[in-house]
Amino acid sequence: MSANPDNEISSLSELLTHAYAIEEDAIDRYHMLGDQMEVHNNHELAKLFRDLAGHEEKHAAEIKARAETIGLMNLKSSEYKWPDTEGPELAALDEAHYRMTPWHALQMALKAETRAFEFFDHIVNTVTDPEIKKWAEEFREEEAEHVTLVERLLEKNPEPPAGWADDDDPPNLQE
Amino acid sequence: MSANPDNEISSLSELLTHAYAIEEDAIDRYHMLGDQMEVHNNHELAKLFRDLAGHEEKHAAEIKARAETIGLMNLKSSEYKWPDTEGPELAALDEAHYRMTPWHALQMALKAETRAFEFFDHIVNTVTDPEIKKWAEEFREEEAEHVTLVERLLEKNPEPPAGWADDDDPPNLQE
Amino acid sequence: MNVSAPLKASDFKSDLKPVWCPGCGDYHVLLSLTKALADLERKPEEVAVISGIGCSSRIPAYLKCYGFHGVHGRSLPLGTGLKVARPDMTVIVAGGDGDGFSIGGNHFLHACRRNIDLTYIVMDNRVYGMTKGQPSPTTEPDWDSALSPGGTGLNPFHPLVIALASGANFVARAFSGDIRGTTKLISDAVNHPGFSFIQILSPCVTFRPEQKEWKSAIHAPPVEATDDPARAARRIMTDDGFNVGVLYRGDRRPYKIGDGVEHKTVADLEQEFQI
Amino acid sequence: MNVSAPLKASDFKSDLKPVWCPGCGDYHVLLSLTKALADLERKPEEVAVISGIGCSSRIPAYLKCYGFHGVHGRSLPLGTGLKVARPDMTVIVAGGDGDGFSIGGNHFLHACRRNIDLTYIVMDNRVYGMTKGQPSPTTEPDWDSALSPGGTGLNPFHPLVIALASGANFVARAFSGDIRGTTKLISDAVNHPGFSFIQILSPCVTFRPEQKEWKSAIHAPPVEATDDPARAARRIMTDDGFNVGVLYRGDRRPYKIGDGVEHKTVADLEQEFQI
Numbered sequence: 001m002s003a004n005p006d007n008e009i010s011s012l013s014e015l016l017t018h019a020y021a022i023e024e025d026a027i028d029r030y031h032m033l034g035d036q037m038e039v040h041n042n043h044e045l046a047k048l049f050r051d052l053a054g055h056e057e058k059h060a061a062e063i064k065a066r067a068e069t070i071g072l073m074n075l076k077s078s079e080y081k082w083p084d085t086e087g088p089e090l091a092a093l094d095e096a097h098y099r100m101t102p103w104h105a106l107q108m109a110l111k112a113e114t115r116a117f118e119f120f121d122h123i124v125n126t127v128t129d130p131e132i133k134k135w136a137e138e139f140r141e142e143e144a145e146h147v148t149l150v151e152r153l154l155e156k157n158p159e160p161p162a163g164w165a166d167d168d169d170p171p172n173l174q175e
Numbered sequence: 176m177s178a179n180p181d182n183e184i185s186s187l188s189e190l191l192t193h194a195y196a197i198e199e200d201a202i203d204r205y206h207m208l209g210d211q212m213e214v215h216n217n218h219e220l221a222k223l224f225r226d227l228a229g230h231e232e233k234h235a236a237e238i239k240a241r242a243e244t245i246g247l248m249n250l251k252s253s254e255y256k257w258p259d260t261e262g263p264e265l266a267a268l269d270e271a272h273y274r275m276t277p278w279h280a281l282q283m284a285l286k287a288e289t290r291a292f293e294f295f296d297h298i299v300n301t302v303t304d305p306e307i308k309k310w311a312e313e314f315r316e317e318e319a320e321h322v323t324l325v326e327r328l329l330e331k332n333p334e335p336p337a338g339w340a341d342d343d344d345p346p347n348l349q350e
Numbered sequence: 351m352n353v354s355a356p357l358k359a360s361d362f363k364s365d366l367k368p369v370w371c372p373g374c375g376d377y378h379v380l381l382s383l384t385k386a387l388a389d390l391e392r393k394p395e396e397v398a399v400i401s402g403i404g405c406s407s408r409i410p411a412y413l414k415c416y417g418f419h420g421v422h423g424r425s426l427p428l429g430t431g432l433k434v435a436r437p438d439m440t441v442i443v444a445g446g447d448g449d450g451f452s453i454g455g456n457h458f459l460h461a462c463r464r465n466i467d468l469t470y471i472v473m474d475n476r477v478y479g480m481t482k483g484q485p486s487p488t489t490e491p492d493w494d495s496a497l498s499p500g501g502t503g504l505n506p507f508h509p510l511v512i513a514l515a516s517g518a519n520f521v522a523r524a525f526s527g528d529i530r531g532t533t534k535l536i537s538d539a540v541n542h543p544g545f546s547f548i549q550i551l552s553p554c555v556t557f558r559p560e561q562k563e564w565k566s567a568i569h570a571p572p573v574e575a576t577d578d579p580a581r582a583a584r585r586i587m588t589d590d591g592f593n594v595g596v597l598y599r600g601d602r603r604p605y606k607i608g609d610g611v612e613h614k615t616v617a618d619l620e621q622e623f624q625i
Numbered sequence: 626m627n628v629s630a631p632l633k634a635s636d637f638k639s640d641l642k643p644v645w646c647p648g649c650g651d652y653h654v655l656l657s658l659t660k661a662l663a664d665l666e667r668k669p670e671e672v673a674v675i676s677g678i679g680c681s682s683r684i685p686a687y688l689k690c691y692g693f694h695g696v697h698g699r700s701l702p703l704g705t706g707l708k709v710a711r712p713d714m715t716v717i718v719a720g721g722d723g724d725g726f727s728i729g730g731n732h733f734l735h736a737c738r739r740n741i742d743l744t745y746i747v748m749d750n751r752v753y754g755m756t757k758g759q760p761s762p763t764t765e766p767d768w769d770s771a772l773s774p775g776g777t778g779l780n781p782f783h784p785l786v787i788a789l790a791s792g793a794n795f796v797a798r799a800f801s802g803d804i805r806g807t808t809k810l811i812s813d814a815v816n817h818p819g820f821s822f823i824q825i826l827s828p829c830v831t832f833r834p835e836q837k838e839w840k841s842a843i844h845a846p847p848v849e850a851t852d853d854p855a856r857a858a859r860r861i862m863t864d865d866g867f868n869v870g871v872l873y874r875g876d877r878r879p880y881k882i883g884d885g886v887e888h889k890t891v892a893d894l895e896q897e898f899q900i
Contacts, residue, residue: 028638032643077660078808078809094648094837096647097647172831199360207381211367211370253389268377346371349495453731455734455735460727504740506738514862580863584855587789603766605779
């Protein structure tokens with residue numbers, strides 16, 4: 001419920017800590033979604049979420065490497081300076097569906113990557129420290145690449161026709 | 176909780192209805208106390224309460240006879256014009272004790288008869304209708320006789336020494 | 351002479367002699383209940399008094415009307431079932447604080463929530479009298495006794511507020527010794543639609559003789575009963591526990607008996623089994 | 626590098642894959658709970674999560690800490706017993722509205738009254754999800770479904786007010802989708818002494834898909850949390866059911882573990898048996 005838009009990122013370490021948290025949260029969520037799809041026998045989607053998680057894992061490792069000398073901070077959830085109620089790159093778990101298609105998963109990813117882009121974009125446009133600004137620009141660029149990547153994937157995975165969720169034996173059947 | 180001191184008795188029938196209710200309530204209560212004493216093997220007291228009830232029963236019959244032509248009203252509990260929260264001649268049930276002595280029972284009776292006397296006394300002193308006043312005077316006189324009777328009985332049943340309630344195996348022993 | 355027509359309070363008393371301790375507040379409640387039934391002009395065969403287990407739960411035996419002395423804490427399900435099956439009857443459920451708030455606590459919550467048209471009377475003496483003085487959910491945390499040395503340290507709760515939060519439609523507090531007031535409250539509760547709850551402070555002279563002092567502590571509520579449950583809840587949570595009268599008179603929708611029950615023909619039923 | 630020292634949220638997640646429906650609010654609660662445990666700097670061996678039966682009650686299986694998946698409605702007695710036996714542990718009791726308010730209603734009342742230092746989380750989706758959609762005590766009276774045609778006609782009750790009236794010491798409402806807010810509320814509840822109760826609105830996407838709209842209905846409470854239970858009760862009974870945050874933070878005396886327990890020698894005990 002609380003948003004801290006004016007709460008400026010004030011060190012490189014803090015910036016890296018936020019960048020790393022974005023990746024970690026995304027990894028956790030994509031794996032959570034992967035688990036869900038496996039449990040519900042939607043193996044195509046499970047693989048897609050594992051791939052997305054793998055992508056974020058690589059990204060997280062890069063950030064960790066960069067933080068080698070600067071160090072990451074140990075922040076509590078409430079100490080992060082997210083512009084919104086959530087970490088910006090989180091896939092919206094409540095949009096998941098047991099019969100979802102790659103198009104749905106990619107829409108979730110697109111939204112998450114766009115929010116991550118906007119998070120760094122906001123820092124670029126508001127931060128005063130030139131070094132933080134420079135690094136934020138780099139992260140913004142990476143997120144822009146992710147957005148492009150997801151958009152390309154969406155070209156190959158168009159929106160399914162209506163009725164994609166139809167089920168002859170739906171779980172909500174009351175008998 | 177509600178008291179209606181200004182709510183004047185306005186007919187002979189109403190006066191008789193109150194007088195009769197006083198006796199009926201007293202009969203019910205004395206029998207209730209008699210039952211209690213029988214259940215708790217206090218037979219001396221049981222007999223005393225039955226005697227007191229018998230006394231009131233005679234009195235009630237007299238009132239009923241008097242009401243032969245005038246008639247009694249059918250009042251709900253809340254329609255009676257008692258000066259206090261209760262009917263005036265009620266023995267205070269909460270003062271009962273399984274080892275109570277005749278002195279205690281007569282104290283209860285004395286209090287009840289005195290309150291009944293005061294009820295009619297109040298009517299005598301406040302009512303405007305001369306006939307109601309005359310009948311109230313008669314009831315007051317009868318109650319005065321009852322008070323005298325109980326006082327005489329009290330002379331023969333003096334206050335017991337302290338320790339009258341002592342019990343080697345009290346009901347409230349927690350073990 | 352027209353004394354023959356309506357029944358009197360004593361017509362609702364059975365011939366059984368109560369085994370309550372002399373001085374017990376429950377004798378007063380018995381008197382008030384019989385007076386209320388006379389005032390309500392009910393006939394014995396139109397009334398059922400249902401109870402659980404405990405001293406006060408013996409009350410059906412002492413009444414001349416239908417009665418059921420049920421199992422511990424289960425008086426409200428019995429009363430609910432009876433009222434649903436026989437909506438024409440006046441159903442009064444009665445018992446104590448141990449029976450009603452401890453083992454029966456969940457039935458209390460859900461009976462309030464269902465808001466069936468019955469009256470629930472709890473004779474609250476803040477102790478298990480019948481089993482020799484264990485603390486109940488309304489016992490003070492520092493009540494010291496052989497069975498709770500130094501007191502339980504547990505907070506008593508607010509049954510009247512729990513009733514309000516759960517959906518009861520009429521909430522009142524009474525004092526057993528105030529027979530006239532209690533008689534009126536019982537009549538009002540029976541006449542009010544939906545679930546009516548009266549907490550009657552009824553002293554236990556044997557295990558809590560200090561409760562005789564309640565007589566001088568009680569007083570009328572400083573304000574009229576409200577129809578706003580939130581306001582009633584706030585008042586009750588801040589009062590001294592001794593204001594006696596109607597505290598809430600609501601217009602919550604009572605459970606309509608027969609709701610959801612469709613009277614179907616055999617043909618209707620057959621249709622349901624078509625694939 | 627100093628990332629190794631404190632545990633992360635993911636360190637509290639077990640390897641078991643949840644069987645909840647994709648989209649279920651309980652996934653959010655699982656995330657919030659693991660984040661809160663990380664924020665609280667607890668170690669898995671210092672925490673126990675106890676549940677009853679139902680979808681949400683599966684949560685201990687998905688956590689890496691001590692856990693107990695108990696019987697229906699009995700999570701609070703289990704949690705109470707554990708906390709009394711092991712006061713050094715952080716005890717969190719979790720479950721759903723069916724488990725906690727229906728069969729478990731009486732334990733709920735009395736756990737609040739005892740005010741033991743533990744945290745009770747109810748994931749409230751106003752339906753029995755696991756058993757395919759029966760109405761629960763918080764279901765709207767007009768919720769129409771195959772199992773409750775036309776709705777039950779029963780009023781839902783106010784769990785938060787029942788908690789207040791029963792003696793809970795910390796009362797909050799959360800929304801599962803607000804992970805940051807829920808994480809903070811869980812941390813605050815665990816840190817607050819005595820019995821803490823959080824009602825988490827957690828949508829059931831399968832039987833109550835309309836609850837997805839809760840996301841846009843929730844808002845912060847208009848005022849700060851109060852320490853006055855009467856005021857808190859009034860506010861909750863008049864709010865719209867969607868203000869999310871701490872609603873009451875009390876200083877009611879928590880049950881002191883060891884109260885009334887005297888440590889006696891054999892000689893002391895022998896003396897008690899002298900006549």
